[in-house]
Amino acid sequence: MTFVTHLESAIDGTELAADQIQTLHAGRPLWVRYDLDRVAATMTKELVASRRNDMWRYRELLPPAAGAEIITLGEGMSPLLPCRELGKHFGLSNLIVKDESQLPTGSFKSRGLAMAITMAHQFGVKRVALPSAGNAGGAAAAYAARAGMECYVFMPEDTPIINQYEAKLAGAKTYQVNGLINDCGGIVRDGHEKMQWFDLSTLKEPYRIEGKKTMGLELAEQLDWELPDVILYPTGGGTGLIGMWKAFHELKKIGWLKSDKMPRMVSVQSDGCAPIATAFEKGERFAELFENAATVASGLRVPVAVGDFMILDAVRESEGQAVSVDESRLLEWLELGCRTEGISFCPETAACLGAVESLTQSGWISSDEKVVVFNTGAGQKYLEAMATEMPKIDLSQPMDWDAL
Secondary structure, eight states, X not given: OOSEEEEEETTTOOEEOSSSOOOOBTTBOEEEEEOHHHHHHHOOHHHHHTSOSBGGGGGGGSOSOTTOOOOOSOOBOOOEEXXXXXXXXXXXXXXXXXXXXXXXXXXXXXXXXXXXXXXXXXXXXXXXXXXXXXXXXXXXXHHHHHHTOEEEEEEETTSOHHHHHHHHHTTOEEEXXXXXXXXXXXXXXXXXXXXXXXXXXXXXSTHHHHHHHHHHHHHHHHTTTOOOSEEEEEOSSOHHHHHHHHHHHHHHHTTOSSSSOOOEEEEEEETXXXXXXXXXXXXXXXXXXXXTOOOSOGGGOOSOOTTHHHHHHHHHHTTOEEEEEOGGGHHHHHHHHHHHHOOOOOHHHHHHHHHHHHHHHTTSSOTTSEEEEEEOBOGGGOHHHHOOOOOOOOTTSOOOGGGO
């Protein structure tokens, strides 16, 4: 038994069967659709609260069939961390970070890949492949290993070294590519017929959205079913932002939200790779390829996204914004967040802190609004960005306490 009714093309509304494996329609992503009336009649807040404190607690709003094997590493509910000092720095009285770095593979990618691998396993897939410029490769490798599935990962050669190592250590056949993530995606696409693998690329199968959607379901539950005023989200492929916006609408439809107020969604990129922000500024629904993409925030280095219109639709519907921030200041904001709150911020989330700074200074975010920033990964996975010089103590010399 499942509450899924069908899959739906995000570009033209075409309905597709949900009981067989699907990828894209007309070259664009698919939505998973549910019988929300039946969900509302079956799932209660009390029932959800009685379940294990993990992302699978919302099972009626998730795609696995009843009794299907769940491929899991224990994806617990990520914490909401009030950031009073950081908020004070930006002039905000209610700044909160949802810290996805505490998930099993150290990033929000655990959610999407746990769901994608679970569904691939349900459909009998034995081999998967994906491009990754960061945390997705390691997460895919880990969950594929858990499922006994063969996994191929293609990464730009300057992908953070920890991401490369974790994918290989988890048993994935991992390759460096002298190009960007879209070039790696081309390898996966071109090898489909010869290698007979299933493409796990962002939004090229419908279930990573459903995994990322649980960020929104959790956030609503943690805030007692009243959504914040503003959500800032670092955007590469954009699956998380798209998934959360879907989650909020599903919760609204089943009557679980305390009000009709929806958060203003802010898609954040670096000006080193800002296709979504550029399209938003131009008033366009589709984004052009961003040439010469370069940023220390590897998860933001997605020069073209297959779900570009889905991101921009959500941002505009929410009366939000798509912004880019100064690449040269990412490490400044990273250090600010880490030293102020002790949270292991990643460079992608540092971009969100930059957006908080600019949007509060402009007055677009008011000082008394409830603002949630998603920390999508653990800072310690970015050795290249964290590298810093430290003073040394020479034990052969007398200790100079005044120099400390």
